[in-house]
Amino acid sequence: MKQQLSLINTTSPVKTVGNNLKYSSLFSSDHRDYLLSPTGAKIKISDLEGKIVGIYFSANWYPQCQTFTKLLVKVYEHIKAKYGSNFEIVFVSSDEDLNAFNEYYQLHMPWLAIPFSDLETKKALNKMFDVEGIPCLIILQPNDNASVLHDGVELIYRYGVEAYPFSNERLDELLKQEKEKHERQTLSILLTNQDRDFVLTHSASKQVSISSLIGKTIGLYFSAQWCLPSHKFTPKLISIYQKIKQKLIQQDFNEENFEIIYVSSDHNEKEFESSFNSMPWLALPFRDPTNKDLTKYFDIRGIPSLIILGPDGKTVTKNGRSLINLYEEEAYPFTMARVETLENQMDEDAKNLPSMELHSGHHHELSLVSQGNGGGPFICCDCDEQGSGWAYQCIDCGYEVHTKCVRPVIRVSSA
Ligand SMILES: [Zn+2]
Ligand SMILES: [Zn+2]
Known part of the structure; x- marks a missing residue:
């Protein structure tokens, strides 16, 4: 089974398609010069000229679309409130029938839509923008150098409102900011906030100061009780965590050189308690906003996920889970040099x-x-x-x- 990897473009994803991109020619048909609004009103396509427009390909039957629609609504409303009406979204439906379309569109979307019955225009748009999967958000700029941005979904997930106005300059700026932020990264910046400078422990003290963790290799374990793959992975990680500690003792290192901190996405305190009580390591407090901040900062799309931080507080790898699966306790300390050694070893072994x-x-x-x-x-x-x-x-x-x-x-x- 091939895994879908979300690859993040580090180069600018904007590509130029020509100078004469007119919304009237994109969205209209021989019989229609308007788009629908959720109330059923007809909005003239010419009203869109000069605006930044997102074309949203989506369908109600696909859970990934439903999840993204919820986020997109928030971002859309935020952009409208902050920047006014220079932005619009046009929904291109892949719903099964008119009822499904009506329910999805009228109840869940605040933006415009191509009428469901206009198959031809929907097909033409899908073809023109090479839409290979949904949800898909194509963003068009109204300037002379009309440019088309294909990974609107990725950008909204990554940057939310910050991505606006989706121009080359803005995206370059965001990448630069992100790079600088990761260069400044330390354990204290990541884990502390104004109300808290500790994490939870099972021992009698209940708390461990974050300053005492500086200089160690730290795993941030993103998981939750409701997550089924975690039920399989957590016990494995516990066993490997203990083996790594044993190995550190055997090699006369301090077993405390390695620690894991649980970053929870649990739905409630009870689930959190139950998860944390099954784990031998530390945890961020349940209601602490840092849980969410870290999820966003490391762009965690699926759990369980294991991020490894080096003794200098910088990210060593975001693939901790995969390295644990492949190399178990041998993966420690997860550095590039260590992984290279293990890969070479694996290549050697594979010869046999x-x-x-x-x-x-x-x-x-x-x-x-x-x-x-x-x-x-x-x-x-x-x-x-x-x-x-x-x-x-x-x-x-x-x-x-x-x-x-x-x-x-x-x-x-x-x-
Ligand atoms: Zn087969
Ligand atoms: Zn396997």
């Missing part, structure tokens, strides 16, 4: 693996693949965890497992 393997969880023969050689990031079909690098894959089905997850088929011997 058979190029084909029969796995008892799948009925086709699996081939050994590696990064850049048929493989890439994947979700293991056997243990449901992330993987990358070497794997066994069924070319026909896309079925893919970690090399360590292969359970060879036992052939019954006739001897």
